[in-house]
Amino acid sequence: MAGKKRIGVLALQGAFAEHQEVLHRLGCEATRVRSQGDIRSVDGLIIPGGESTTIGRLLVDFNLADTIRQAAEEGMPVFGTCAGMIVLAKEIIGSEQFRLGLMDMAVRRNAFGRQVESFEEWLDIKGFERQVKGVFIRAPYVEKVWGGAEVLAELDGKIVMVRQGKLLATAFHPELTDDLVIHEYFVRMA
Numbered sequence: 001m002a003g004k005k006r007i008g009v010l011a012l013q014g015a016f017a018e019h020q021e022v023l024h025r026l027g028c029e030a031t032r033v034r035s036q037g038d039i040r041s042v043d044g045l046i047i048p049g050g051e052s053t054t055i056g057r058l059l060v061d062f063n064l065a066d067t068i069r070q071a072a073e074e075g076m077p078v079f080g081t082c083a084g085m086i087v088l089a090k091e092i093i094g095s096e097q098f099r100l101g102l103m104d105m106a107v108r109r110n111a112f113g114r115q116v117e118s119f120e121e122w123l124d125i126k127g128f129e130r131q132v133k134g135v136f137i138r139a140p141y142v143e144k145v146w147g148g149a150e151v152l153a154e155l156d157g158k159i160v161m162v163r164q165g166k167l168l169a170t171a172f173h174p175e176l177t178d179d180l181v182i183h184e185y186f187v188r189m190a
């Protein structure tokens with residue numbers, strides 16, 4: 001392939017700068033995405049963690065949802081972390097909040113309980129040769145998948161990583177560790 005891969009990070013709200021930093025370390029061009037034209041210019045898109053109702057509302061306000069859906073349907077890889085995972089889900093249990101609804105999964109928000117707002121845990125991930133540390137911050141988990149969605153990792157029986165074709169979602173924040181392996185996996189999809 002000619003040139004570097006150009007990966008966009010949705011930069012409406014949340015932890016986009018941290019993803020850009022990881023992408024730079026992987027030798028990618030990492031651009032902030034805020035417009036329809038930005039979406040059209042990238043080889044893949046990351047939807048970061050943050051607050052999923054806010055990100056959803058801003059996707060509507062900035063008129064980006066249909067463009068992302070269309071690009072994803074045409075094969076653009078999309079990776080959602082934490083709030084990004086919520087936004088990618090078809091079903092958000094107990095919530096009518098806006099979502100892109102691209103992945104066949106039902107997510108539960110803030111699902112690990114108030115007393116464990118954040119924690120770290122080693123994960124076994126399907127297809128990965130070694131364990132990866134997951135950083136969970138008021139994290140969701142996936143209660144069920146169907147259709148084309150495949151579970152890649154679980155923690156105590158709760159689904160925390162899902163892939164569906166070129167769509168990827170993690171309940172945890174791989175941009176907050178020094179391990180680049182999850183982003184590397186996504187960049188290979190792009």
Ligand SMILES: NC(=O)CC[C@H](N)C(=O)O
Pocket residue numbers: 048049050051052053081082083084086109110137138139140
């Ligand atoms: N770290 C995160 O992205 C938290 C997600 C947040 N709890 C939400 O529901 O939007």
